Amino acid sequence: MEQKNIKDWGLYGHACQLRMEQCMSNFYFVACQVFNDPVHGHVEFHPLLIKIIDTPQFQRLRYIKHLGGVGYVFPGASHSRYEHSIGYNVQRGSHKMYLVPCVYLDITPEDILCVQIAGLCHDLDMFDHLVKSNGLEKVMKDYKLDLPKDLEFIKEMIQGPEDTQAVAQSTVLWPYKGRTKDKSFLYEIVANEKNGIDVVKFDYLARDCYHLGIPQGFDYRRCLVFARVCRVNSERHICFRDKELDNLCNMFHTRSYLHRKAYQHRATKIIEVMISDAFSTADEHIQIEGSGGEMFTLSTAKNDMEAYTKLTEEIIDKALKSSEEMAQARQILHRITTRKTYKFLGERDAERPTEVCTNVYVRLYCIKHLCDTVLKHLPKLMSEQFIGVYCKNSDNEVVEAAQKKFDQWDEKLDSQALLFQILMHMSVLSLYTGWRQSNTRKHHIKLKKSERWR
Known part of the structure; x- marks a missing residue:
């Protein structure tokens, strides 16, 4: 890092430049793998993220549709949760964006990597199982993650604080264990419980509009450009420029419009109800092998992570080609494919x-x-x-x-x-x-x- 580079960024003053040099000296650079996303373009992935993507638990997302029964109403809505999770990482620039105007925040490479892992795994219900079963603890330590503290931080960004009751009753000053209060803004990037404005929503709004063929009035790229970390009532929060208010309102309008026209479309809800009815009747007849060779039904597979990993939408095809034991479920699913719905x-x-x-x-x-x-x-x-x-x-x-x-x-x-x-x-x-x-x-x-x- 040279003085010329810092001045090119518009940062002046000896103290400011010195602080910037200290921040940048903490960063190390690794060779990243590049994915080409149809919505966001080329996306870089840290080697640790590639290790996570290549696990059976994450690959399971390939076989789960992101919009469920919407695909039966909108033919283009065939994208999976795998694509959505991959597409989130394009927002990684938003994490670094806070660094230039907010050099005093002490953001470390480990902070950014944890946020990226949380965004990548936000749709997984088995993060602990993924890490342990694939031996990723050692790999995480190789990239200087502090375990188990950083694992707790990642889970808190996805699921929120562990003691939700204490948070609701405001009996604790700071409910999180992964990071201290001075880095409170990091909890507003992946799943923002304060106002719902987060980069996961940025991705699924853009992706769903793209596949549904619905125009999007919200410009998430512009929103990220005007995002800053500000101090509000002794806490640091992600704030947006005042002139971005209309753009943020368009985000809520877009979400509401997608719910009315696609997610909660009456034909979509009917089909989802029919799929639920078919699964209810076929529950005892579908056997899934779990850990130790133990067999689980459709409703109990969630109790065993090995069996849960095998639980995908391929079950619908299995039911359509099933024996007479699942004749009722097959009949309901056949009504969906022939458009003889409720x-x-x-x-x-x-x-x-x-x-x-x-x-x-x-x-x-x-x-x-x-x-x-x-x-x-x-x-x-x-x-x-x-x-x-x-x-x-x-x-x-x-x-x-x-x-x-x-x-x-x-x-x-x-x-x-x-x-x-x-x-x-x-x-x-x-x-x-x-x-x-x-x-x-x-x-x-x-x-x-x-x-x-x-």
């Missing part, structure tokens, strides 16, 4: 949607002055909740009778009273009830004051 009767608004809502605050910073106003044209509520009713029987007379009963819905009745009325007729009409939520959060876009931009 009949949609209708949906109604839920009475109390705010029961599942939480407030979301977005902290913004401004170069010249503090931001303490709220734009009036922004929506205060971006949540929807519905009750959808489906008829499993495709007989026209039964469907007509079910439709008449549904049309008798008195919107003034309480939701529970309505469900009770419908359930009384289930034996005759074969109705299925369920909830459909397009957005489970109440998004208040409020400008929070940030102390001086750091």
Whole structure:
């Protein structure tokens, strides 16, 4: 690192330049492998990430669709969770982006590597099993990770703090064990529990819009450019430039639109219900070998990580080609492939949607002055909740009778009273009830004051 390079970055002053040299001296460089992602372009991967990707537990994500039953409605929605997990790593530039304007943060290569591992494995339910069964502890130590502290840090970024009850009751000052409070902003990169703005969401919004053929109004690249770490109420948080407020609102609008048009599409929900019914009837007949040769059913495979690794969407093909023992499951799945699905009767608004809502605050910073106003044209509520009713029987007379009963819905009745009325007729009409939520959060876009931009 030379003085000329530091000045080219726009950093002046002896103290600032000296601190930058100290930060950069802590970084080491390794040969990375490059992947070509269709959404983000070329992506670099640290050798440790390659070791994780090449494990059977991570390769399992290749055979799990990212959008589940949406692929039966939108033909292009065939991408897997493997692609989504791989695509997250393109956001690695966002971690280094905080380094240039925030040289005092003491970000280490181990911090960045832990954040990358957490993003790569955020869809895995067996991270501990992946590390132990593949002997990755030694490899992690070779790259200077501090075990078990850094393993705890990675799991906290994915799952949150271990003592969630204490956090909810605010009985602890700092619930995390992996990193101290001065690096609180690192917990807002992968799974941001404070406002839901994180790079995992950036990837799946861009990827899902790409495969669904839906235009995206949110520009995550611009958002990352204007992301900074600021001190707010004695804690460091990831904040965004005040002029990015509209762009961030577009992110919530895009998410809400995808829920309404794709994720919670009525045909999608019907197909997912039918797949669930097929799995329920075939549960005891599907045997999966676990550790020690022990056999597990479809519902108990989650209790053994070896059996859980073999649990993928290939089970649907197995059920379609099954013997007479799974005739009922095969019949339900055959109805999906031949588009003879359950009949949609209708949906109604839920009475109390705010029961599942939480407030979301977005902290913004401004170069010249503090931001303490709220734009009036922004929506205060971006949540929807519905009750959808489906008829499993495709007989026209039964469907007509079910439709008449549904049309008798008195919107003034309480939701529970309505469900009770419908359930009384289930034996005759074969109705299925369920909830459909397009957005489970109440998004208040409020400008929070940030102390001086750091």
